[in-house]
Amino acid sequence: MSGLSPDVEAAVAAIESGPQGPEVGAFFDLDGTLVAGYTAATFYGDRLRGREVSPAEFLRTVVTAVDGELGGDPTAIAHVAFAAMRGVSEESFADLGERLFRSKIAGTVRRESRALVAAHQRAGHTVAIASAATRYQIGPVARDLGVEHLVCTQLVVEDGQFTGATDGPMLWGRHKATGVRTFARGHGIDLAQSYAYGNGYEDVAFLSSVGHPTALNPHRDLRAAAARLGWPVLDLSDPVGGSLVAAGRTVAALAGMNAGVAAGIAYGLARGDRREGRNLAVKLATHIPMAVAGVSMDVLHQERLWTHRPAIFVANHQSSLDIPVLGRLLERDFTIVAKKEARWDPRAVVGSVVIDPAYIDRSDSASARATLDGVVERIRGGTSLMIFPEGTRSATPVLGPFRKGAFHLAAQAGVPVVPVVLRNTGELMRRSSLVLNPGVVDVCVLEPETDWSADDMGERIAALHAKFEETLARWPSP
Amino acid sequence: MSPSNRGAEDFERWGGAAAWSTGSELTPMQTLLWRSERHPVQSSTSTVVIDLDRAPDWERFVAATDWGTRLVRRLRQRVVDPVVPTAPPTWADDPTFDLAYHLRRERVADHDEMLSQAAQIALRPFDRSRPLWEGVLFEVGEEAAYVLKIHHALADPLGTVQLLSMLQSGKRGHTARKPLAEDVAAVGVDPVELAVSGLRADVAALPEVAATTLRNLGLAATRPQSAVASALRYGASVRRLVTHAAPPSPDLTPRTGRMWTFLTFDAPLEPLRAVARQGGGTLDDAAVALVLGGLGRYHARRDSPLLEIPVGVRVSLDRADDLGNRFAGALISGPLAIEDPVDRVAAVRGEILSLHTERALTVLDAAAPLMNRLPSFVGASALRSAAVPDAFVLTLPGPPRKRFMAGAEVRGMYVLGPLPGAALTACLVTVADTACLGVNVDASAVADLAGLEQCLAEEIAAFTTG
Numbered sequence: 001m002s003g004l005s006p007d008v009e010a011a012v013a014a015i016e017s018g019p020q021g022p023e024v025g026a027f028f029d030l031d032g033t034l035v036a037g038y039t040a041a042t043f044y045g046d047r048l049r050g051r052e053v054s055p056a057e058f059l060r061t062v063v064t065a066v067d068g069e070l071g072g073d074p075t076a077i078a079h080v081a082f083a084a085m086r087g088v089s090e091e092s093f094a095d096l097g098e099r100l101f102r103s104k105i106a107g108t109v110r111r112e113s114r115a116l117v118a119a120h121q122r123a124g125h126t127v128a129i130a131s132a133a134t135r136y137q138i139g140p141v142a143r144d145l146g147v148e149h150l151v152c153t154q155l156v157v158e159d160g161q162f163t164g165a166t167d168g169p170m171l172w173g174r175h176k177a178t179g180v181r182t183f184a185r186g187h188g189i190d191l192a193q194s195y196a197y198g199n200g201y202e203d204v205a206f207l208s209s210v211g212h213p214t215a216l217n218p219h220r221d222l223r224a225a226a227a228r229l230g231w232p233v234l235d236l237s238d239p240v241g242g243s244l245v246a247a248g249r250t251v252a253a254l255a256g257m258n259a260g261v262a263a264g265i266a267y268g269l270a271r272g273d274r275r276e277g278r279n280l281a282v283k284l285a286t287h288i289p290m291a292v293a294g295v296s297m298d299v300l301h302q303e304r305l306w307t308h309r310p311a312i313f314v315a316n317h318q319s320s321l322d323i324p325v326l327g328r329l330l331e332r333d334f335t336i337v338a339k340k341e342a343r344w345d346p347r348a349v350v351g352s353v354v355i356d357p358a359y360i361d362r363s364d365s366a367s368a369r370a371t372l373d374g375v376v377e378r379i380r381g382g383t384s385l386m387i388f389p390e391g392t393r394s395a396t397p398v399l400g401p402f403r404k405g406a407f408h409l410a411a412q413a414g415v416p417v418v419p420v421v422l423r424n425t426g427e428l429m430r431r432s433s434l435v436l437n438p439g440v441v442d443v444c445v446l447e448p449e450t451d452w453s454a455d456d457m458g459e460r461i462a463a464l465h466a467k468f469e470e471t472l473a474r475w476p477s478p
Numbered sequence: 479m480s481p482s483n484r485g486a487e488d489f490e491r492w493g494g495a496a497a498w499s500t501g502s503e504l505t506p507m508q509t510l511l512w513r514s515e516r517h518p519v520q521s522s523t524s525t526v527v528i529d530l531d532r533a534p535d536w537e538r539f540v541a542a543t544d545w546g547t548r549l550v551r552r553l554r555q556r557v558v559d560p561v562v563p564t565a566p567p568t569w570a571d572d573p574t575f576d577l578a579y580h581l582r583r584e585r586v587a588d589h590d591e592m593l594s595q596a597a598q599i600a601l602r603p604f605d606r607s608r609p610l611w612e613g614v615l616f617e618v619g620e621e622a623a624y625v626l627k628i629h630h631a632l633a634d635p636l637g638t639v640q641l642l643s644m645l646q647s648g649k650r651g652h653t654a655r656k657p658l659a660e661d662v663a664a665v666g667v668d669p670v671e672l673a674v675s676g677l678r679a680d681v682a683a684l685p686e687v688a689a690t691t692l693r694n695l696g697l698a699a700t701r702p703q704s705a706v707a708s709a710l711r712y713g714a715s716v717r718r719l720v721t722h723a724a725p726p727s728p729d730l731t732p733r734t735g736r737m738w739t740f741l742t743f744d745a746p747l748e749p750l751r752a753v754a755r756q757g758g759g760t761l762d763d764a765a766v767a768l769v770l771g772g773l774g775r776y777h778a779r780r781d782s783p784l785l786e787i788p789v790g791v792r793v794s795l796d797r798a799d800d801l802g803n804r805f806a807g808a809l810i811s812g813p814l815a816i817e818d819p820v821d822r823v824a825a826v827r828g829e830i831l832s833l834h835t836e837r838a839l840t841v842l843d844a845a846a847p848l849m850n851r852l853p854s855f856v857g858a859s860a861l862r863s864a865a866v867p868d869a870f871v872l873t874l875p876g877p878p879r880k881r882f883m884a885g886a887e888v889r890g891m892y893v894l895g896p897l898p899g900a901a902l903t904a905c906l907v908t909v910a911d912t913a914c915l916g917v918n919v920d921a922s923a924v925a926d927l928a929g930l931e932q933c934l935a936e937e938i939a940a941f942t943t944g
Contacts, residue, residue, distance in 0.1 A: 071715065
């Protein structure tokens, strides 16, 4: 399965079969279109929590918001917010944008809108985010999606501080449409062949500027207008938020994991076989919690997990869920490499008892090398190794660069590398979330790669990275 | 096309004309306009000026018109109002119908004199107890112009152009044995009887109306949240429709609505359509953009830079861009400062399409039945208090091919609409491969009338030589 709804697949197919090249534009609205919800609300929530909002400003904001809903000027609320930013340093606000992106907004980017953006990028279209938001909200999202162009509201900055005014109109409604048409003229874009995606009732003028408008998860008034205008409507699935039920199941899952570990260890002690005990513990500690949390797996090429053991398993990393998922996949006779600091992380203690990870002291390269030598020995002894070559979890499904460590180990130990692509663990358990949502994890095991050596390692890693990206962009059918 | 084909086409069209508008009651909206009419300030009268290549033979012209009034029964009917507004006004045959009262001929020196005469005719109120049309054939040298004044209750501008296109002939020669309407018994209506029967119907319907009202109230009571939310959304939409357009231009005041001046322009249709296509819009969008361009020039000329002005447009309530039968009027903020015609068309299109998100577009239609039960000044002031644009712009499809009236070729057909509060009303009619733009200007609001005429002509040149 591709993980996309049939409607989105059809839209992607239409993009692929349509005209290609940079003179075709693809314009995406941000709030409610690329991301679920409103990024401005996230920013405001952060200010509220930081008690930076005076009661008078709060009242004014609420009154303006309600008035906007009741047919008043819907952009007035933004101007209240901009005015409140007077004197704030641009740099600190940009940092806040980055922080909020990593902690909150990254998790709200819709997977299927990501697929639409990627389809336009593959077609060589000029992709832009067109939004009434500011670049501090849009910038991190655009970078994550690989979108170069922003058509957005500009804030006036003097001496590194906001003045509270906008440079030109707020790009809302007709002004967003004007902004897009101006951008198109400046970049040689043929609007009649171009695409636009928006969700708000104010997006009609923006959408009507192009030949291929799509109402994406439209607001009810835009949905009615789209029906009358004969515009296609796409409903994308939203990233799942943590429900109370899901939270409860997560707690139960954690308890199950610990119980599974304990049972496995006890079994090993009783049988006097630590290794079997460890394997059983892994099995119980991964099966029980995933069953309790309602997470199942859909694995392509499962046989490749077993044909080349011992091996180094490399996987992309988006979520805490990745570790139990891989544990359940590899099932037995494997360990991980962890940084030394993680040894005493309370969340990792249980796991570390079970799989006896190899800890690396990154600050001391001599000891790190010694540890790795020990790891090579263990691999040759029959224990497979599981490594996330990105080094750290990504905030989004976008693949980070691969580090070389895993591949050096494969060369030294003379074992193959088995690439495992995990597609949607980040959706079931967001990066910063402690809540695991029920769902199906899509896993694809790629062709194992043997005979690693230092000579062509750089190119082979790059090729493998490309294979990961390709698999994530176009999920293979079974 | 061969002459015999054209003849067959004529017969088919004339058959359609016979079936044109045969309902006996005025619709709620027509009723509202009928009862709240205060001519000419709040007028429902449109005037059509048809330029003819030669003066038709008068006898033949009178005979053709007589035939037309027999084919289209409505032209021989008058509106009968009940003594109290318990029922909608009803169409009834006028037993005293006399063609000579409605049709006459005059001779003028030139085209300009004809247009100013036409404006004077338009300003004079109708005799509301007679069929609601008046035609004057002006002989202008060797050429001629037929001026037809018609009341909205009889036909709106769209209907007027349709009707005229239907009645005209596809050939110059005379058609003998033209089709006639089926003979029906004369319909006579008495105002008192009408009021009484309306009252009787109201009383008979009372239990049902009460039951429906109670049921709706009950439904609202069981789902108060959704009822309130939906009412608030509707109210918000009304408020946006009324208040969100740009404020009126200070350079198009003061408006009295009592000094009508008619201007006419021609433009080749194809270049206009090309600009519309490039801007992703329709001919209607292009017409609005064209009038805005002319007004932009006028404001620049008077050193009065404005970014936008309120413009009244027509929105189809069926599928957008469909010339269906359900329309609503609404205001948009028309861009005045965009110089490029293509970009202006795109901006206008965005504004017009955005209206489709407003659930209250039909608010006047929804309110009309209720207002019709109230004294007529209520409806009149409701119409007056609705937001008023600086300009109304309307596009009407005319005959797609060359047409003739009693042997004279139709060179152009211009609709001059009323001025309900606006400084100007512009109607673009497509006649074969020509766009005929008729503009009714409130001369008291436009200080430099010749300047405005020149600005509009310059804008047409900008659109068509692009």
